[in-house]
Each structure stands twice: as structure tokens, then as C-alpha cells.
Amino acid sequence: MSLKQFDARFIAFARRWYSPASRVALFVIFFGFGFLKLVGLSPADALAEKLVGKTVGLTYFHELFILLALIECIIGILFLIPRATRVVILLMFIHMLIVCSPLVLIPDAVWQVPFVPNLEGQYIIKNIALVALALGLVAHTPPLKAKK
Numbered sequence: 001m002s003l004k005q006f007d008a009r010f011i012a013f014a015r016r017w018y019s020p021a022s023r024v025a026l027f028v029i030f031f032g033f034g035f036l037k038l039v040g041l042s043p044a045d046a047l048a049e050k051l052v053g054k055t056v057g058l059t060y061f062h063e064l065f066i067l068l069a070l071i072e073c074i075i076g077i078l079f080l081i082p083r084a085t086r087v088v089i090l091l092m093f094i095h096m097l098i099v100c101s102p103l104v105l106i107p108d109a110v111w112q113v114p115f116v117p118n119l120e121g122q123y124i125i126k127n128i129a130l131v132a133l134a135l136g137l138v139a140h141t142p143p144l145k146a147k148k
Helices: 003-038 045-054 058-079 082-100 119-125 127-139
Strands: 111-113
Touching: 003 058, 003 127, 045 058, 058 082, 082 127, 119 127
Parallel strands: none
Antiparallel strands: none
């Protein structure tokens, strides 16, 4: 097999498996992290508590944290359903606004010094890759058909 043939086959393979692999990866990340929150094993608990304390107050922290966990699990499940792409992208966008907000709202919790994130900051910044992966799925979503 020549390099050109290998290249063509590998690209065809990647095109065929991009969407299913991306959907499974996004499911594993969103459902997995949501599940960890639900069972009280998430390393993000302290950061979430700081964010809620800074924004809406800690009165309903537990309920809001469980709601966030459930939404993450739902996002994960919806990524497995190609017909739900438009809905899940909207949910993910809202979710990303919330979970990335510590970068601005509680900078002392996520930055060692400006532009040098601590571990929590790195945990948040990796969401850029998730957004790019989700945008790739949107790019492979057929447009809505116009009604006659």
C-alpha cells in the first residue's frame, strides 16, 4: 500500500468514525463528571461552592450542584442521540457559560498569576477542546429542511 492510498483510507476512516467517536467521548466526559458530582466524588465540589457563594449564595448550593450534575448527565446522554444535536449544543453552551465563569468571577481560585492557571483553571480551560469537538458534530449535522 502506498502512502497516498494509506492517507486516503485513513481520511475515509476518520470521516466515518468522527461523529460516533466524538459522541461517545462527549458522553463519557459529561455523564462521567456529572455522575461523580451526583455521588459526591467530584474534585470540582470546592470550586463550585466558591462560585455559588460568590454569585447566588450558598443557601441552595446542594440543590444547584445536584441540578448541574443532572444537566451534565443529560448532556452526555443527548450527545449519543444524533437527532438531539441542536438541543444538546444549546444546553452545552449554557453549561459552558456557568462552568467557565470562575475564570472571570473568582480568578483567585483558578489563576496562580494572570495567564497561568492552577489545576482548577486547567480543568476549566480544557473545555475549549470539548467545545471544538461539539462544533465538529454540528458541522456534520444536516441542515433543517425548509417547509413547502
